[in-house]
Amino acid sequence: MASPMRRYHTWIVAVLLTATVQKGSSECSMTDPCADQLGQAKVFQEPTQLSSKESSWSMTLNVDISTVSYNWLELKRRLYNGAVAGPTISVKRGDQLTLNLINNLSPDGNDLGRPLDMLNHPNTTNFHTHGLHISSKPPQDDVLTPIEPLKQHQYVYQIHKDNSPGTYWYHAHWHGSSCFQVAGGMSGILIVEDKASDMPAELSVASCPENCDKDIQLLFQPILMFDQNSRGFGKLQEETHDYRGFRTDGYVVAGGGTLTEWLSDNVNYYTTNGLFQPTLVMSTGEMYRFRLVNAGGETPLELYVTDSAGNPTLDCDTREIAIDGVYLSKPHKMHDGQTMVNPAGRVDWLVKCNVPGVYKLRSFANASNDLSMGVIYRYTGDLMTLDVSGPAAESAFPTTLPSRPSNLRDLRNVPEADIEGRFVVEFDPDSYINRQLWMGPTNYRYKMTLGKVQEWHILNTDNMLSHTLHIHVNHFQVISYNNYTGSVAMNVSGDWYLASVSDMAGKCYFQYEKSDLGPTPQAFDAGFRETRAQLFASKLHYLGHNIRFAEDKGGTLGYARLGDWMDVLLVPPLANITIRFVPADFDCYVIVHCHILAHEDTGMMMVLKIVKEGESTAADVQSGGAYPGTCGECDRYPFNNDTTLCHKKGT
Numbered sequence: 001m002a003s004p005m006r007r008y009h010t011w012i013v014a015v016l017l018t019a020t021v022q023k024g025s026s027e028c029s030m031t032d033p034c035a036d037q038l039g040q041a042k043v044f045q046e047p048t049q050l051s052s053k054e055s056s057w058s059m060t061l062n063v064d065i066s067t068v069s070y071n072w073l074e075l076k077r078r079l080y081n082g083a084v085a086g087p088t089i090s091v092k093r094g095d096q097l098t099l100n101l102i103n104n105l106s107p108d109g110n111d112l113g114r115p116l117d118m119l120n121h122p123n124t125t126n127f128h129t130h131g132l133h134i135s136s137k138p139p140q141d142d143v144l145t146p147i148e149p150l151k152q153h154q155y156v157y158q159i160h161k162d163n164s165p166g167t168y169w170y171h172a173h174w175h176g177s178s179c180f181q182v183a184g185g186m187s188g189i190l191i192v193e194d195k196a197s198d199m200p201a202e203l204s205v206a207s208c209p210e211n212c213d214k215d216i217q218l219l220f221q222p223i224l225m226f227d228q229n230s231r232g233f234g235k236l237q238e239e240t241h242d243y244r245g246f247r248t249d250g251y252v253v254a255g256g257g258t259l260t261e262w263l264s265d266n267v268n269y270y271t272t273n274g275l276f277q278p279t280l281v282m283s284t285g286e287m288y289r290f291r292l293v294n295a296g297g298e299t300p301l302e303l304y305v306t307d308s309a310g311n312p313t314l315d316c317d318t319r320e321i322a323i324d325g326v327y328l329s330k331p332h333k334m335h336d337g338q339t340m341v342n343p344a345g346r347v348d349w350l351v352k353c354n355v356p357g358v359y360k361l362r363s364f365a366n367a368s369n370d371l372s373m374g375v376i377y378r379y380t381g382d383l384m385t386l387d388v389s390g391p392a393a394e395s396a397f398p399t400t401l402p403s404r405p406s407n408l409r410d411l412r413n414v415p416e417a418d419i420e421g422r423f424v425v426e427f428d429p430d431s432y433i434n435r436q437l438w439m440g441p442t443n444y445r446y447k448m449t450l451g452k453v454q455e456w457h458i459l460n461t462d463n464m465l466s467h468t469l470h471i472h473v474n475h476f477q478v479i480s481y482n483n484y485t486g487s488v489a490m491n492v493s494g495d496w497y498l499a500s501v502s503d504m505a506g507k508c509y510f511q512y513e514k515s516d517l518g519p520t521p522q523a524f525d526a527g528f529r530e531t532r533a534q535l536f537a538s539k540l541h542y543l544g545h546n547i548r549f550a551e552d553k554g555g556t557l558g559y560a561r562l563g564d565w566m567d568v569l570l571v572p573p574l575a576n577i578t579i580r581f582v583p584a585d586f587d588c589y590v591i592v593h594c595h596i597l598a599h600e601d602t603g604m605m606m607v608l609k610i611v612k613e614g615e616s617t618a619a620d621v622q623s624g625g626a627y628p629g630t631c632g633e634c635d636r637y638p639f640n641n642d643t644t645l646c647h648k649k650g651t
């Protein structure tokens with residue numbers, strides 16, 4: 001994880017090189033690189049489009065190694081149909097889509113011989129329709145079946161009539177290789193089409209199906225992110241032992257060092273539809289719909305439109321109209337004009353620029369959002385140029401938006417008695433979720449009944465790092481940011497423990513037995529107690545999300561708006577967030593994981609199950625009786641050496 005300072009420094013270096021290096025692109029090469037020649041001034045282009053003509057249709061995606069060029073820079077990546085931005089797949093509600101996924105990658109060097117929960121199997125893949133309201137039962141959105149090298153697989157997706165029309169995406173999702181494959185480019189946009197008759201006219205003028213020329217797809221991928229401090233791609237290749245010929249560390253550059261090292265210091269960009277900072281031509285005053293898709297695995301995007309110098313401008317106006325494929329209750333004017341798109345999240349904007357000129361779509365990590373964002377790798381950089389010209393047209397933002405489907409009915413005011421299922425999702429350090437690593441595909445950690453209201457608390461015990469909650473099959477509604485009374489994870493002697501934040505007096509501070517405590521557990525405990533007050537003082541920096549949220553009403557970017565529906569949610573350090581949803585239509589398994597994909601690959605994933613009414617909801621809680629979110633049952637430990645009530649991390 002890079003410190004914000006380091007990131008800023010890198011950005012400055014990149015800007016200075018841009019200003020001073022004068023080589024033409026033909027003089028730049030893999031051994032004599034230049035930072036300013038990655039293909040600026042490219043004309044904006046959308047990905048290849050695949051859409052339904054009939055209600056039953058099929059398509060094929062081939063996964064191969066392909067060469068991608070940004071002028072002098074040549075990269076070897078695993079891609080769908082050879083394109084950095086996979087084809088956009090547009091479906092209609094009621095469609096049956098058959099997808100033939102053909103994995104042409106090599107079995108050579110695929111098994112790294114590593115235990116579960118480490119980056120592994122760079123050439124094993126599968127496919128996730130991120131955000132769809134769809135069954136996980138094979139042959140539908142099943143992410144627990146691997147598609148091994150040189151194998152193919154047929155998925156058959158039934159697009160549900162209640163799937164909210166909107167912006168989704170697809171990506172590789174095999175546990176162990178998802179971070180590596182998605183960071184490399186295995187992703188694309190998935191659209192559930194609107195019906196014109198369901199849209200207000202003011203929205204329809206800027207949207208498919210009737211005005212697709214104003215409906216702009218924007219797939220942001222970390223194709224040119226190389227910072228080794230944040231799992232830049234060169235480092236990911238090294239960690240997954242990618243074939244040497246596909247890597248950049250075989251090139252020694254002028255001035256010394258490898259191309260991988262040079263890229264880490266000089267090239268850190270998100271691409272837009274696979275292009276480096278392309279230019280979109282727009283008409284003055286016309287309203288456009290931007291479908292903003294964050295297909296990165298690590299980084300939120302903090303987006304706004306600036307003038308050509310990167311400063312805020314009043315000449316372009318934006319409204320949020322949908323999050324994660326679900327329309328908001330009404331168009332929303334953002335705080336300071338800035339929108340956060342979560343890792344794996346989508347936001348739909350309406351945009352119009354009222355004065356001719358050149359503008360930038362830019363991500364900027366604003367320090368005023370630091371406390372709501374927590375420590376997470378953040379991106380400052382341009383994504384696209386907007387070239388606005390022509391006589392001024394008049395267009396007005398809509399005042400209403402299409403209504404949401406019945407499975408997304410407002411749950412903010414449901415009576416307590418109607419809440420049938422309660423669960424806690426707890427993010428812990430070292431890729432633990434609910435105090436365990438990935439427990440395999442049939443260890444259901446919780447079962448919920450189809451059609452019954454769920455209320456979950458989402459906790460992050462990490463005192464510094466943020467995580468992102470993603471739940472498959474159903475979206476969830478954000479209800480509240482609560483007082484945090486759970487545990488705080490602390491790193492002691494290179495390992496972590498959960499300590500009670502609600503009781504500083506000495507009760508309940510070990511949740512886990514540590515197997516190598518030193519001479520005796522008591523001796524270790526004495527040493528730990530001395531520094532405890534000190535540890536707490538520095539570790540509780542991020543406490544207070546409920547207070548900050550109430551004070552600024554969620555105005556800072558890291559916080560979701562209460563009542564919004566989403567499928568990914570940023571969970572800042574020491575947060576306790578209430579969500580609700582109804583598991584509708586599908587009894588099937590449900591994957592819950594952190595969508596910082598390196599965390600998911602290294603263990604931060606679990607499986608739950610939706611059962612039919614009348615079936616047992618008994619599940620494997622598997623947190624040693626110390627239920628996630630609680631202080632646990634360990635308050636007698638270690639004073640009487642009774643370890644039976646405590647749970648050893650990872651077992």
Ligand SMILES: [Cu+2]
Pocket residue numbers: 466467468594595596599600604
């Ligand atoms: Cu995480």
